[in-house]
Amino acid sequence: MDFITGDLAPNTPHLFADLAELLLITGYIGRSTLHKNHLADLLADDAIDFDDLDIEDDAKADAEQKGQSSSEKNQRQEKQLEDVFKHLSYRAHALNPYYPFVVANNTLSLSEPTALSPRQRVYRLLLACSRLRSFEGAKGIRQHWAKAFTQLSQYALAGLAPKQADVRIFDANSEDRSGYYGTDLRKALNKLGQDLAVLTINGEECQNAGSSGDAGLDLVAVVNFDDGAATSYALLGQCGAQETGWPQKTLAAHSFRLRNYFQMLFDYPSVMFTPVCYRTATGEWTDNQAATGILLLDRGRILSLLDAQDCWQAIIEEPWFLAFENGFLGVSNSNL
Numbered sequence: 001m002d003f004i005t006g007d008l009a010p011n012t013p014h015l016f017a018d019l020a021e022l023l024l025i026t027g028y029i030g031r032s033t034l035h036k037n038h039l040a041d042l043l044a045d046d047a048i049d050f051d052d053l054d055i056e057d058d059a060k061a062d063a064e065q066k067g068q069s070s071s072e073k074n075q076r077q078e079k080q081l082e083d084v085f086k087h088l089s090y091r092a093h094a095l096n097p098y099y100p101f102v103v104a105n106n107t108l109s110l111s112e113p114t115a116l117s118p119r120q121r122v123y124r125l126l127l128a129c130s131r132l133r134s135f136e137g138a139k140g141i142r143q144h145w146a147k148a149f150t151q152l153s154q155y156a157l158a159g160l161a162p163k164q165a166d167v168r169i170f171d172a173n174s175e176d177r178s179g180y181y182g183t184d185l186r187k188a189l190n191k192l193g194q195d196l197a198v199l200t201i202n203g204e205e206c207q208n209a210g211s212s213g214d215a216g217l218d219l220v221a222v223v224n225f226d227d228g229a230a231t232s233y234a235l236l237g238q239c240g241a242q243e244t245g246w247p248q249k250t251l252a253a254h255s256f257r258l259r260n261y262f263q264m265l266f267d268y269p270s271v272m273f274t275p276v277c278y279r280t281a282t283g284e285w286t287d288n289q290a291a292t293g294i295l296l297l298d299r300g301r302i303l304s305l306l307d308a309q310d311c312w313q314a315i316i317e318e319p320w321f322l323a324f325e326n327g328f329l330g331v332s333n334s335n336l
Contacts, residue, residue: 001135001136001137001138001141001327001330001331002135002136002137002331003022003026003028003134003135003136003331004133004134004135004136005019005023005028005042005134006133006134008042008043010043010077010080010084011080012286013083013084013086013087013280013281014087014276014277014278014279014280014286015131015243015244015276016039016080016084016087017084017087017088017091017277018127018130018131018243018276018277019042019131019134020034020039020084020088020108021088021101021108021127022127022128022131022134023038024101024108024109024110025100025101025110025124025127026328026331027331032109032110033107033108033109033110034107034108034109035106035107036081036085036106036107039081039084040077040081043077043080043081044077083281085103085106085108086281087279087280087281088101088103088108089103089281090279090280090281090282090283091103091277094279094283094300095123095277095299095300095303097117097119097120098119098120098122098123098303098307099111099120099123100112100116100117100120100123100124118312118313118315118316119303119307119312121316121325122152122303122306122312122315122316122321123299123303124328125145125148125149125152125275125321125324125328126149126152126275126299126302126303127275127299128145128324128328129145129146129148129149129241129275130241130243130274130275130276130277130299131243132145132146132241132242132243133243135331138327138330141327144323144324144327145241145324145327146239146241147171147173147174147320148320148321148323148324149239149241149273149275150169150171150174150218150219150239150241150273151169151318151320151321152302152306152315152321153218153219153237153239153273153297153302154167154168154169154219155305155306155309155311155314155315156273156297156301156302156305156306157219157221157235157237157271157273157305158221158309159305159306159308159309160221160235160271160295160305161221161223161235162223162233164223165221165222165223165233165235166195166221166222166223166224167219167220167221168180168181168219168220168221168222169218169219170188170192170214170215170217170218170219170220171214171217171218171219171239172185172212172213172214177214184211185209185210185211185212185213185214185215186206186207186209186210186211188214189201189206189209189215189261190203190206192217192220193206193261193262195220195222195224195232195234196222196231196232196234196262196264196268197224197225197229197230197231197232198230198231198262198263198264198265199230199231199262199263199264199265200262200263201261201262202260202261202262202263205260205261206261209261215257215258215261216238216249216252216253216257217236217237217238217252217253217258218237218238218239218253218273219235219236219237219238219239219253219271219273220234220235220236220237221234221235221237222234230265231264231265231266233268234268234269235268235269235270235271236253236254236255236258236268236269236270236271237253237270237271237272237273238250238252238253238270238271238272238273239273239274240272240273240274241274241275242274243276246272246274246276246290247287247289247290249272250272250290250291250292250293250294250296251270251293251294253270253271253272254267254270254293254294255267255268255270269295270293270294270295271294271295271297272294272295272296272297273297273302274296274297274298274299275298275299275302276298276299277298277299277300278290278296278298278299279298279300
C-alpha cells in the first residue's frame with residue numbers, strides 16, 4: 001500500500017499538521033525527524049488543496065497587483081509554516097501522553113521510533129483515519145479503517161454513558177446489526193424503537209425506510225429501565241472518518257431525524273465523533289458552527305474518554321485494531 005501526499009492544506013493548520021505527522025510516522029521521508037524546511041519544499045511544489053485554491057489565488061492576484069516580489073511570497077509561506085508548527089506545539093502539550101512526537105526548534109520528531117505505547121498506537125489510528133485519502137493501493141482499506149474508527153468510537157461512547165448502558169453499533173455493516181438489530185433497516189428501526197422505549201413506533205414510516213442503510217445512525221448507548229414506562233435514556237452517535245466532510249454529518253444522528261419513525265417524549269443527546277484534531281493553536285474549535293446542536297468529540301476528547309476508562313489494552317488486542325496496524329506497518333515499510 002502506498003502513502004500519497006496529495007493536495008495540501010497550507011492555510012488550514014490542523015490539516016497540514018496531520019500531513020506532517022503522517023510523513024514521519026509512515027516512514028515516507030525515511031527519517032525520524034521532519035524540519036520546517038521539508039514542509040517548505042512541499043509548499044514549493046504548489047500542491048494545494050481545493051479548499052485552499054481560492055485563498056491561494058486571491059493571494060497570488062493581490063501579490064501581482066501590488067507588484068510583490070518572490071521574497072514577499074516566501075514571507076507568506078513562512079507564515080503558513082509558523083502556523084502549522086504552532087498547532088503542532090499545541091498538540092505536543094495538550095495531547096501528552098498520547099502524542100507520539102516531539103516538537104522543538106521547528107522540528108517534528110518521533111518520540112520513540114522503535115516502539116509506541118498503547119496510547120500512541122491508538123493516536124496513530126486516529127491520525128490515519130483523519131487523512132484516509134492519502135492511503136492507496138489496498139482494496140477496501142479506507143472502508144476497513146473507517147469501520148475501525150467506528151469501533152474505537154464505541155469504546156469512547158461507553159465513557160460518556162452509565163456503566164449499565166448497552167453500547168452498540170447501528171451501522172449497516174456491523175456485527176450488532178447482523179446479530180442484534182437485524183440487517184434489514186426496517187426491522188432494525190423497530191428494535192431501536194423498543195430499546196428507546198418510545199411512546200409509539202410508526203410502522204409505516206419504518207417500512208418506507210427500505211431494507212438497507214442506517215438512517216444516519218452509527219452508535220447507540222441505551223439505559224433501558226424495563227419498567228413499562230415510556231422513554232429510556234440514550235445517546236445517539238455519528239462517526240465521520242473524513243478529513244473535511246464530517247461537519248456536514250453532525251446532525252445526521254440527531255433525534256429530530258428520528259421523529260418520523262418514533263413518537264418520543266424528549267430528544268436524546270447526539271454525539272459527533274471525528275478523528276480530526278479540530279482545534280486552533282490555542283485549543284478552541286476551528287469553527288464553532290461544527291459543534292452546534294451536538295456534542296463534538298474530536299481526537300483529543302476521544303483519547304481523554306478512552307483514558308478515563310483505561311481500556312487501552314483491550315483496544316490494542318481487538319482484531320480490527322490489529323488488522324489496522326498490520327496494514328499501516330505495510331505502508332511504513334514500503335516507503336523506507
